[in-house]
Amino acid sequence: MVKIRIPTPLRPLTGGKSEVEAMASDIQSMIESLNGQFPGLKDRVCDDKGEIRRFVNIYLNEEDIRFLKGKDTPLKDGDEISIVPAIAGGAHPSQGDA
Amino acid sequence: MFNLIVPRQTLDEMIAHARAAAPHECCGLLAGKDGLVTRHYPIKNIVASQGAGVAELFDTAKIATLDKLSPEERADIAFWMDARDMFAAQKDMRVQGTAMLASYHSHPVSPARPSPTDVKALAFYPDIAHFILSLENGAHPVVNAFLIADGAVTPISYTIA
Numbered sequence: 001m002v003k004i005r006i007p008t009p010l011r012p013l014t015g016g017k018s019e020v021e022a023m024a025s026d027i028q029s030m031i032e033s034l035n036g037q038f039p040g041l042k043d044r045v046c047d048d049k050g051e052i053r054r055f056v057n058i059y060l061n062e063e064d065i066r067f068l069k070g071k072d073t074p075l076k077d078g079d080e081i082s083i084v085p086a087i088a089g090g091a092h093p094s095q096g097d098a
Numbered sequence: 099m100f101n102l103i104v105p106r107q108t109l110d111e112m113i114a115h116a117r118a119a120a121p122h123e124c125c126g127l128l129a130g131k132d133g134l135v136t137r138h139y140p141i142k143n144i145v146a147s148q149g150a151g152v153a154e155l156f157d158t159a160k161i162a163t164l165d166k167l168s169p170e171e172r173a174d175i176a177f178w179m180d181a182r183d184m185f186a187a188q189k190d191m192r193v194q195g196t197a198m199l200a201s202y203h204s205h206p207v208s209p210a211r212p213s214p215t216d217v218k219a220l221a222f223y224p225d226i227a228h229f230i231l232s233l234e235n236g237a238h239p240v241v242n243a244f245l246i247a248d249g250a251v252t253p254i255s256y257t258i259a
Contacts, residue, residue: 005188008197008223008226009223009224011225047154054151055154055155057181057185064182084181084188085222087179087201087222087223088152088176089176089219090213090216090219091208
């Protein structure tokens with residue numbers, strides 16, 4: 001069993017829970033398990049090809065899974081996973097207010 | 099929920115962060131409890147290193163403009179929060195027993211209202227407030243707060259304590 005920390009924008013899908021659990025052997029199966037428990041969650045985390053969205057960062061314990069094996073990163077009992085969608089934006093370059 | 103109370107000191111720290119980062123945009127998070135902001139987390143703006151990854155969040159006009167700029171110049175008109183800083187901030191929020199209440203970012207030379215890029219990208223976080231700090235009028239920074247969801251922008255008021 002692994003523990004997954006759910007970010008604010010995904011909590012409407014988890015009934016407001018900030019932490020949930022899943023039985024999973026790797027990140028991919030964790031996403032599938034979460035989607036089974038909380039339908040629609042996979043669409044927020046992955047693109048239409050099933051790849052983890054570029055702005056969605058996933059940490060296994062203290063490490064970014066991009067520096068491990070991505071969605072094939074293996075999980076073990078007791079692991080803690082954090083989903084961290086980036087926040088981004090920015091001003092219009094020339095019009096000043098658009 | 100969005101009856102936010104922001105301590106004067108926190109507001110001053112946010113403005114100082116924006117001034118220090120200019121001409122680049124700064125960004126950060128505000129956390130607290132029951133609408134009272136108790137902690138301010140400056141976050142690194144790493145838009146310069148984002149490359150093609152911006153396509154998922156930014157509008158096409160912004161992407162076209164960013165493509166014409168040097169990496170350093172990109173931070174003048176955009177921000178992308180460093181995920182490791184966000185991860186560390188959220189970890190601290192768990193320790194403190196607080197929640198993420200708001201994001202903030204600066205507009206160094208434009209007004210304190212959301213750009214089309216803000217409306218598109220910040221919509222992923224519809225449940226927190228988004229503060230925009232304008233340094234357009236250098237001596238008199240303007241700080242406004244908004245809710246942004248599904249293409250709609252709702253200005254919200256906040257109290258300075």
